Amino acid sequence: MSFPEVDLKEKAKEIRYHTCDAIATHGAGHLGGCMSCVELITVLYYKVLNIDPKNPQMEGRDRVVMSKGHAGPTLYATLALKGFFPMDWLKTLNASNTNLPSHCDMNKTPGIDMTAGSLGQGFGCAVGLAKGSKIMNDGATIYAILGDGESQEGSIWEAAMTASQQKLGNLIAFTDYNKAQIDDWVDETVSLEPIMDKWESFGFNVFECDGHDMDAIYKTICLAKRKGMNNKPSMIVLHTVKGKGVSFAEADQVGCHHMGIAGEKAAQMYSEVK
Amino acid sequence: MKPIFHEEFTKLMREDEKVVFIDADLAKAHGSENLRKEFPDRALDVGIAEQMAVEYAAGLSAYGFKPYVATFTPFLTRRACDQITISVCYAKRNVKLIGTDPGITAETNGGTHMSMEDIGVMRSIPTMVIYEPADAAEFKKALPVINDYPHAMYIRHQRTQAQDVHEGDFEFDLFKAEVLKEGADVTIAASGYMVAEAQKAADLLAKEGINAEILNVHTIKPIDGETIAASVKKTGCLVTAENHNIVGGLRSAILEDFSERDVYVPTEAIGVRDHFGEVGFLPFLQEKYKMRPEDIAEAAKKVIAKK
Numbered sequence: 001m002s003f004p005e006v007d008l009k010e011k012a013k014e015i016r017y018h019t020c021d022a023i024a025t026h027g028a029g030h031l032g033g034c035m036s037c038v039e040l041i042t043v044l045y046y047k048v049l050n051i052d053p054k055n056p057q058m059e060g061r062d063r064v065v066m067s068k069g070h071a072g073p074t075l076y077a078t079l080a081l082k083g084f085f086p087m088d089w090l091k092t093l094n095a096s097n098t099n100l101p102s103h104c105d106m107n108k109t110p111g112i113d114m115t116a117g118s119l120g121q122g123f124g125c126a127v128g129l130a131k132g133s134k135i136m137n138d139g140a141t142i143y144a145i146l147g148d149g150e151s152q153e154g155s156i157w158e159a160a161m162t163a164s165q166q167k168l169g170n171l172i173a174f175t176d177y178n179k180a181q182i183d184d185w186v187d188e189t190v191s192l193e194p195i196m197d198k199w200e201s202f203g204f205n206v207f208e209c210d211g212h213d214m215d216a217i218y219k220t221i222c223l224a225k226r227k228g229m230n231n232k233p234s235m236i237v238l239h240t241v242k243g244k245g246v247s248f249a250e251a252d253q254v255g256c257h258h259m260g261i262a263g264e265k266a267a268q269m270y271s272e273v274k
Numbered sequence: 275m276k277p278i279f280h281e282e283f284t285k286l287m288r289e290d291e292k293v294v295f296i297d298a299d300l301a302k303a304h305g306s307e308n309l310r311k312e313f314p315d316r317a318l319d320v321g322i323a324e325q326m327a328v329e330y331a332a333g334l335s336a337y338g339f340k341p342y343v344a345t346f347t348p349f350l351t352r353r354a355c356d357q358i359t360i361s362v363c364y365a366k367r368n369v370k371l372i373g374t375d376p377g378i379t380a381e382t383n384g385g386t387h388m389s390m391e392d393i394g395v396m397r398s399i400p401t402m403v404i405y406e407p408a409d410a411a412e413f414k415k416a417l418p419v420i421n422d423y424p425h426a427m428y429i430r431h432q433r434t435q436a437q438d439v440h441e442g443d444f445e446f447d448l449f450k451a452e453v454l455k456e457g458a459d460v461t462i463a464a465s466g467y468m469v470a471e472a473q474k475a476a477d478l479l480a481k482e483g484i485n486a487e488i489l490n491v492h493t494i495k496p497i498d499g500e501t502i503a504a505s506v507k508k509t510g511c512l513v514t515a516e517n518h519n520i521v522g523g524l525r526s527a528i529l530e531d532f533s534e535r536d537v538y539v540p541t542e543a544i545g546v547r548d549h550f551g552e553v554g555f556l557p558f559l560q561e562k563y564k565m566r567p568e569d570i571a572e573a574a575k576k577v578i579a580k581k
Contacts, residue, residue, distance in 0.1 A: 065333075106336065107366050114336055115365035118356055124326045125361055128333020128341075135294075135315050136337070155357070158326035166318075 012042040018077035022093040030070040032242040032256035036178040053083040060138035063113040067122025068147030069103035084111035120153025130171040149181030164203025169228035178242035199235040211238025276305040328357035335367035347373030347389035377517035378559040388551025394522020404495040406430035408469035409439040415446040437470035451498040457487035464515040475570035499531030511577040520545040540580035542573035
């Protein structure tokens with residue numbers, strides 16, 4: 001699949017801005033985890049995915065499962081920019097009768113491939129999607145985005161074992177390793193370390209890179225796709241910063257999981273992401 | 275029901291290439307392990323990981339497949355309750371959930387394996403349909419209908435103990451309660467394992483000159499209140515008989531429906547009275563929980579006296 005030349009940095013900036021704007025319009029939201037995966041989403045939607053905004057249900061399309069469903073707003077901003085739905089929907093985040101709920105819903109939002117938000121479930125669903133693609137032999141790749149805190153859920157590891165057992169080389173998962181969760185740092189709560197060894201021992205091809213370096217993300221995805229030919233699923237651990245791009249969020253990474261954005265805070269945020 | 279289970283799914287999977295059968299290390303118990311020989315891509319075992327099994331099924335459904343997940347009732351409805359609620363029902367996924375060995379039919383697997391609450395749990399999940407066949411012949415008729423139903427459904431399946439309830443051919447409508455025997459004195463509305471026990475109770479009552487009407491309420495949600503209400507309008511009283519806690523199951527479903535219809539008649543309930551299960555064979559368990567035909571007959575006489 002060929003992609004039109006775009007300035008990825010510019011796209012990431014737009015996605016970050018519209019995500020922040022949607023959250024600020026609502027007045028509060030999951031700012032931290034939305035900001036930490038902006039670069040990943042940018043690379044996926046502008047350089048990797050075989051999808052068609054005019055035909056969101058296209059057969060054989062690549063699929064994205066935002067297992068950390070609270071990062072829905074980042075996806076919504078991207079999907080709107082891609083033309084899946086009008087840009088003005090972004091102003092309706094979490095409003096009554098919206099098509100854009102705080103957590104991803106496949107029945108409400110064009111371009112969302114799986115409902116997620118009850119943590120731990122999206123990844124298992126992605127494994128089912130990957131198996132579906134294998135049965136159909138349609139050549140699709142299934143991408144799943146996991147939170148680091150989310151990876152404390154037991155069913156993540158049930159799904160990892162099955163993905164490996166069933167040789168789902170068409171599954172590429174990411175851990176948005178921003179290292180903070182609601183109550184504290186991940187390492188202070190229940191550590192995932194040694195995260196690389198864990199995934200490797202579960203039978204995955206494992207990679208890591210800077211989750212805000214889009215060139216590195218793209219190259220790592222390409223590598224994972226090639227390595228996936230060995231019929232092993234892949235895990236790409238993305239080292240990220242919670243709240244990336246918004247200074248007061250970056251300064252309070254444990255506190256920025258969900259935060260109110262109004263008044264001076266909003267003004268500061270807009271000045272930084274414009 | 276075990277051989278039927280395997281035979282019918284073999285037939286179904288031959289006819290419908292979208293059907294996927296998912297086990298969680300109980301394929302041998304279910305008789306479904308042979309499906310893997312003919313359908314290696316679509317008969318899958320994900321191991322002892324029921325939450326994952328349900329998520330996986332939801333993902334397959336999102337890819338256009340019709341997955342069935344089978345395991346013992348408590349491991350499905352208790353352990354994977356959130357997955358069933360969110361990834362299946364909330365996400366509108368067409369996943370069929372088969373809980374086997376419900377209630378006391380878990381027998382010697384004991385209390386840990388006995389679901390006395392599964393209908394109550396599944397019934398309160400929005401959109402969920404609950405079906406419990408009374409015998410193998412009925413399950414055979416129901417399966418193609420279930421397969422064509424495009425939404426989630428919970429099937430409460432007696433793996434080994436189903437007694438024959440039907441003689442000869444019979445009509446089956448998934449959403450209509452079945453009048454198995456017409457009667458004038460008391461309505462006995464039963465489901466699953468208790469339908470055959472209700473038939474035996476009707477025989478006991480007949481010896482005393484009492485003519486019981488027997489309803490096979492195979493679909494507990496949505497409940498066919500119309501048929502049940504019409505029956506009690508005729509008989510004037512009701513006994514419910516279920517292999518489940520009397521809280522949250524068949525009795526609750528019928529009485530909730532009656533309250534909406536303003537139907538008020540004397541009732542008696544047969545079922546587990548808010549107890550956990552325990553180990554034992556069916557005769558012991560039926561006696562312990564007062565679920566024998568004799569208990570149903572006694573309840574019928576008691577409720578007739580209240581008319």
